[in-house]
Amino acid sequence: MVSQTRLYEKKVEASLREHFENLGEKIEVKSPWVAFKGEAAGKYSPRVDVGVGPFARGTARHIQEYNRLTEVSREFLNKLLHLFRENSKNFSFGAEIPADCKRFNNINENARCLMAVEIEKSGTRKHRLGDIVNACSLGRVGLIIAWDKPTRKSFLKIVEYFAFLKGVDKPTYETKNLIVVSKRQFDACIKATGDNHGRRKQN
Numbered sequence: 001m002v003s004q005t006r007l008y009e010k011k012v013e014a015s016l017r018e019h020f021e022n023l024g025e026k027i028e029v030k031s032p033w034v035a036f037k038g039e040a041a042g043k044y045s046p047r048v049d050v051g052v053g054p055f056a057r058g059t060a061r062h063i064q065e066y067n068r069l070t071e072v073s074r075e076f077l078n079k080l081l082h083l084f085r086e087n088s089k090n091f092s093f094g095a096e097i098p099a100d101c102k103r104f105n106n107i108n109e110n111a112r113c114l115m116a117v118e119i120e121k122s123g124t125r126k127h128r129l130g131d132i133v134n135a136c137s138l139g140r141v142g143l144i145i146a147w148d149k150p151t152r153k154s155f156l157k158i159v160e161y162f163a164f165l166k167g168v169d170k171p172t173y174e175t176k177n178l179i180v181v182s183k184r185q186f187d188a189c190i191k192a193t194g195d196n197h198g199r200r201k202q203n
Helices: 004-022 063-072 074-087 092-096 101-106 125-138 149-167 183-202
Strands: 050-052 113-120 139-146 178-182
Touching: 004 050, 004 113, 004 183, 063 074, 063 101, 063 113, 063 139, 074 101, 074 178, 074 183, 092 149, 101 139, 113 125, 125 139, 125 149, 125 178, 139 149, 139 183, 149 178, 178 183
Parallel strands: 113 139, 139 178
Antiparallel strands: 050 113
């Protein structure tokens, strides 16, 4: 029997593909996406729940194309950023969250995909830490979709811990390209973006 999370991963895959099609972009979207499949044997190859292309392989980089697609999808990404800021208003790192997705253009220029999406329902805190590392390392935009509010709060506490480490000059992890929202927030956001596109198309 297919799990709830797997069914939702396929739903997110389809909704993101439709989102870019509505914008006139034929973007490859995969669920799951294996980051370094077919590359050097023995290298750890993370499996991301949903990956949004174009996918960079080997030494390839898609810096300008990711910049362009970020601008094309600006309405959607800025809605997600707004939700992330709202979710983080009681955390110190919240003040550092950008208001505009253009800020992502100077972050992770060696990204392997446009968006790396991790969906989490029941993993441990260590598993969630790994989700953040994979999303931020592999995507121009690292998106965490938490199943519910408690899971979302757990992710936010991990990001706050990273910010604390940075503040006391400890080795830490960079999360400037991260967005954390709940499943309900993501669903509402992508639906609203699609509805807006539909209304503009009719006018």
